[in-house]
Amino acid sequence: MRPRYRAWPASASSRATDGPVAPISRTRRSPGRTDASLIPGTVEEAAQNCPRFRPRTSGSGHTLLRADAPLRIDRTGLEGCPVAETPSPTAAPRRPSPLDVARKTWAAWRRLSPFFRRSRRQLLLLGALSLVAGVVESTLIALIAIIAASLASGTEGVQAELGPLALDLPLRAAFAVAVVLALGRAGVNAMLAYVPARLGSQAMADLRRELFDAFVGAAWTVKANERGGVFQSLMNMHISTVSQAVITLGHGVSAGVTFLTLVISAYVLNLPAAVILTVTSVVLFIALRPLARRLREYARDFSAENIEYSQGVDEAVLIAEEVQVFGASPTYREAFYGLIDKVRLPALRTRFLAELVPGLFQSVALLLLVLALIAVSLVEASQFTTLGAVVLILVRALTYGQQVQSVATSMDEKIPFMQRLADAIERYVSHPQQDGDTDLPPIRELGAVSVDFSYPAGRQVLTDITFSVRRGEAVGIAGPSGSGKSTLVQILLRLRDATGGTLLVNGLDARAFRRRQWQERVAYVPQTPQLIWGTVADNIRFYRPDLTDADIEAAARAANIHDDVMSWPDGYETVVGQRVAAVSGGQRQRICLARALAGTPEILILDEATSALDVRSEALVHQALEGLKGKITLFIVSHRLSALSFCDRVLVVDQGRLQAFDTPASLLETNAFYHQLSEITQNQQGA
Numbered sequence: 132m133r134p135r136y137r138a139w140p141a142s143a144s145s146r147a148t149d150g151p152v153a154p155i156s157r158t159r160r161s162p163g164r165t166d167a168s169l170i171p172g173t174v175e176e177a178a179q180n181c182p183r184f185r186p187r188t189s190g191s192g193h194t195l196l197r198a199d200a201p202l203r204i205d206r207t208g209l210e211g212c213p214v215a216e217t218p219s220p221t222a223a224p225r226r227p228s229p230l231d232v233a234r235k236t237w238a239a240w241r242r243l244s245p246f247f248r249r250s251r252r253q254l255l256l257l258g259a260l261s262l263v264a265g266v267v268e269s270t271l272i273a274l275i276a277i278i279a280a281s282l283a284s285g286t287e288g289v290q291a292e293l294g295p296l297a298l299d300l301p302l303r304a305a306f307a308v309a310v311v312l313a314l315g316r317a318g319v320n321a322m323l324a325y326v327p328a329r330l331g332s333q334a335m336a337d338l339r340r341e342l343f344d345a346f347v348g349a350a351w352t353v354k355a356n357e358r359g360g361v362f363q364s365l366m367n368m369h370i371s372t373v374s375q376a377v378i379t380l381g382h383g384v385s386a387g388v389t390f391l392t393l394v395i396s397a398y399v400l401n402l403p404a405a406v407i408l409t410v411t412s413v414v415l416f417i418a419l420r421p422l423a424r425r426l427r428e429y430a431r432d433f434s435a436e437n438i439e440y441s442q443g444v445d446e447a448v449l450i451a452e453e454v455q456v457f458g459a460s461p462t463y464r465e466a467f468y469g470l471i472d473k474v475r476l477p478a479l480r481t482r483f484l485a486e487l488v489p490g491l492f493q494s495v496a497l498l499l500l501v502l503a504l505i506a507v508s509l510v511e512a513s514q515f516t517t518l519g520a521v522v523l524i525l526v527r528a529l530t531y532g533q534q535v536q537s538v539a540t541s542m543d544e545k546i547p548f549m550q551r552l553a554d555a556i557e558r559y560v561s562h563p564q565q566d567g568d569t570d571l572p573p574i575r576e577l578g579a580v581s582v583d584f585s586y587p588a589g590r591q592v593l594t595d596i597t598f599s600v601r602r603g604e605a606v607g608i609a610g611p612s613g614s615g616k617s618t619l620v621q622i623l624l625r626l627r628d629a630t631g632g633t634l635l636v637n638g639l640d641a642r643a644f645r646r647r648q649w650q651e652r653v654a655y656v657p658q659t660p661q662l663i664w665g666t667v668a669d670n671i672r673f674y675r676p677d678l679t680d681a682d683i684e685a686a687a688r689a690a691n692i693h694d695d696v697m698s699w700p701d702g703y704e705t706v707v708g709q710r711v712a713a714v715s716g717g718q719r720q721r722i723c724l725a726r727a728l729a730g731t732p733e734i735l736i737l738d739e740a741t742s743a744l745d746v747r748s749e750a751l752v753h754q755a756l757e758g759l760k761g762k763i764t765l766f767i768v769s770h771r772l773s774a775l776s777f778c779d780r781v782l783v784v785d786q787g788r789l790q791a792f793d794t795p796a797s798l799l800e801t802n803a804f805y806h807q808l809s810e811i812t813q814n815q816q817g818a
């Protein structure tokens with residue numbers, strides 16, 4: 132029996148399912164699996180581990196698996212494949228040694244420190260400002276305490292021993308100094324509020340640029356394997372969280388320095404009280420660390436579930452039209468609600484612990500403060516004025532101590548987001564697009580010699596493909612579904628490199644040539660080209676500012692879309708985009724053809740660009756291609772005889788091998804696939 136293939140709806144991954152097919156994309160990780168007969172992790176991972184599955188991608192972009200025998204998938208995994216390595220149930224996990232912990236902490240810091248590198252100067256500025264704020268505040272607090280004591284005792288002036296300093300001021304002068312200090316503190320406070328805000332917004336913009344550049348510069352293989360919604364979630368939620376982390380760190384530096392300054396002031400004023408305060412804070416900080424560790428675990432779950440959720444949201448937008456037409460089925464609804472619920476619990480736990488830890492710190496700290504004061508009053512009952520100042524400074528210092536604790540808690544909450552962002556940037560940066568360093572000459576001849584290709588986790592998709600195409604030829608690419616046509620196109624576009632053999636340009640290895648020049652000279656129209664939100668002119672120009680309005684119009688004429696554009700009230704200024712009904716599918720295809728032609732390419736590749744069009748739209752595109760024939764080299768992937776018979780020669784690919792490369796007329800006589808295609812077409816036309 133021939134194995135069957137079927138596209139898999141994303142929502143299906145969350146419910147029990149039977150059948151000989153399984154998705155390898157858009158599936159969910161199953162935490163906490165223990166059953167040795169199931170593979171924990173994504174189905175993609177399962178496919179890599181399990182010889183029963185072979186992956187492929189359909190023309191519609193779905194990634195499918197072929198199973199040799201019926202199997203069952205449910206939300207916990209994939210039944211029937213052995214776990215590659217089953218950990219021994221008796222082996223107790225080794226407790227990490229303090230050295231391990233230190234090493235891990237250092238490694239984690241080294242990964243995360245780049246996020247803060249650019250902020251270092253401003254963090255130093257914050258530290259300096261906080262030092263000033265701390266000194267001003269402790270002086271002000273001590274002065275208030277002393278003035279209050281003087282007023283209570285009815286003395287004219289203000290006299291006190293402030294550690295090594297002896298204070299002797301008239302009351303008015305003391306009031307004036309206090310007002311100046313209070314205003315100064317307000318000024319420093321404003322700066323302390325501004326610097327972290329600036330830090331955060333700067334970090335957000337820098338990180339967005341860095342992630343975008345890393346993504347754009349990454350090899351296509353990495354981007355093609357990225358699950359939907361991941362990049363969006365990284366760009367939005369993760370970067371926002373990391374920028375908040377930078378702000379939080381700024382507040383932490385500020386609170387920490389102010390705390391230390393106040394503690395030092397307390398040391399100067401009253402040593403025993405200060406010692407007790409320091410010990411109290413350190414003990415508290417250490418006692419609350421386990422809770423903070425738990426918080427970090429919850430935050431990690433929160434980050435992971437958020438990615439899943441973003442993926443679901445992304446998909447909800449993609450299939451909005453179908454859902455509108457078919458209605459949201461209870462199963463789809465249930466799957467989406469499942470995503471919402473999966474985020475809810477980690478969000479609840481994370482928020483609860485994030486609020487609980489600082490609150491606990493404050494409550495316990497106040498209790499310990501009372502105990503500390505009792506101890507101090509017993510030791511130094513005679514120095515009531517300085518004792519009053521110390522009490523106020525201690526209370527204030529505890530507020531900053533609590534802020535430091537909440538900063539630590541908040542950082543725990545955010546670190547998993549930072550780790551994930553660092554992972555993604557590393558993933559993109561470590562797989563850059565390869566580039567050549569030779570200038571690309573005019574392309575006289577493009578060919579392949581013994582080209583093989585295998586996807587990383589899959590079988591060989593192309594085998595020993597050899598052909599050569601002269602400049603100006605129109606070449607069709609035909610073959611059954613899954614035979615490797617789109618993969619061959621990706622190699623011609625240099626999106627993927629052949630795993631064996633060579634793509635040749637004028638007899639030289641294509642990898643030697645600069646990619647930028649390749650991109651300028653080799654254009655592409657995919658099956659479902661995307662319009663960007665903007666005018667028709669923007670869409671044709673597509674971020675190439677050197678293209679003039681005349682170039683845009685010429686390309687639109689060549690693509691047979693000019694007349695349509697001119698019939699719209701705003702002409703080339705008509706706003707189009709993914710969700711604008713202003714253009715039909717055929718017009719969209721021709722706008723994208725114009726986009727491809729606007730850069731005056733030497734090679735144009737169309738991957739089933741007319742397969743979704745009606746006969747009239749297809750005829751208009753063919754008319755456009757007719758005008759290009761002989762001027763540029765054309766590669767046209769198509770299942771339609773109308774498109775293929777227009778070509779000079781057709782490459783017939785079957786099961787990854789080149790079956791024939793000949794003129795349409797000869798293929799009709801000699802090639803079974805082409806002949807069959809012709810018969811089907813004739814039957815359809817006759818029907």
Ligand SMILES: Nc1ncnc2c1ncn2[C@@H]1O[C@H](COP(=O)(O)OP(=O)(O)OP(=O)(O)O)[C@@H](O)[C@H]1O
Pocket residue numbers: 186187188189190191355586587588589592610611612613614615616617618619
């Ligand atoms: N990203 C991928 N990872 C693993 N295998 C893949 C991937 N993309 C495609 N394949 C496999 O490569 C084979 C060829 O796929 P390709 O999309 O090139 O075929 P095609 O001839 O263009 O098919 P169609 O006419 O249906 O679009 C398929 O069997 C598919 O399973």
